Amino acid sequence: MLEIHEGSLHAEEILSRWYVQVKDKNYGAFIPFVGIVRDEDGIDGLSFDIYEPILKSWFEAWQEKAKTQNAMLLMAHSRGDVLNHTSSYISAVVSPQRKVALKMINDFVEDFKASAPIWKYDIIDGKRVYAQKRSMELAGSGLLKDDA
């Protein structure tokens, strides 16, 4: 299940709703990861652009992978502005086996950082500044650059 929310995530509501959704499905382990925007480097918060078509296909591929291990993934991400000390990203794995879920949440979040088509900006003095130094190039980057 993939959710995109405008602005900060209401983490308490999302986690509570997911818990209610999965608690009677006999999974045994529910392991959420919650990303919270830190107050650092003079930013007021972060802002995000998302390209939904590729995000959805990336997530669906991960969901199929999870199914092969009898697990399920849940993810929520913000679009637009997210102020300091609020949440922009929540993901969770549910699984009958704790070890499977712990490994999967780590692998999933790592690949999310490297592959999900989401662009991050720092909010500084009300302006959005692309966080290019913290961003990662996708596979095949540079294909169209002039190599002359």
Place this chain on the structure above:
Amino acid sequence: MAKVEFLGPINRKSIHVDIQNLAQLKEIFKGDSELQGWLSICAVAVNDTLVCALDTPIKSDDKISLLPPVCGG
């Protein structure tokens, strides 16, 4: 004509181009010095699938997307 969209921070309006493959798009962008900085770090998707080959064929109703480096979460 195929549509080219510039995603995230590139901040450019979409354009339409009459091309048969990505090598021709590379040629079109050759003289665009402002865009070259982005092209060196952008991935390319055709109809929402990332591609890595300049000989990828392009049809008139295709969508080409340029994706700068990402950072979710």
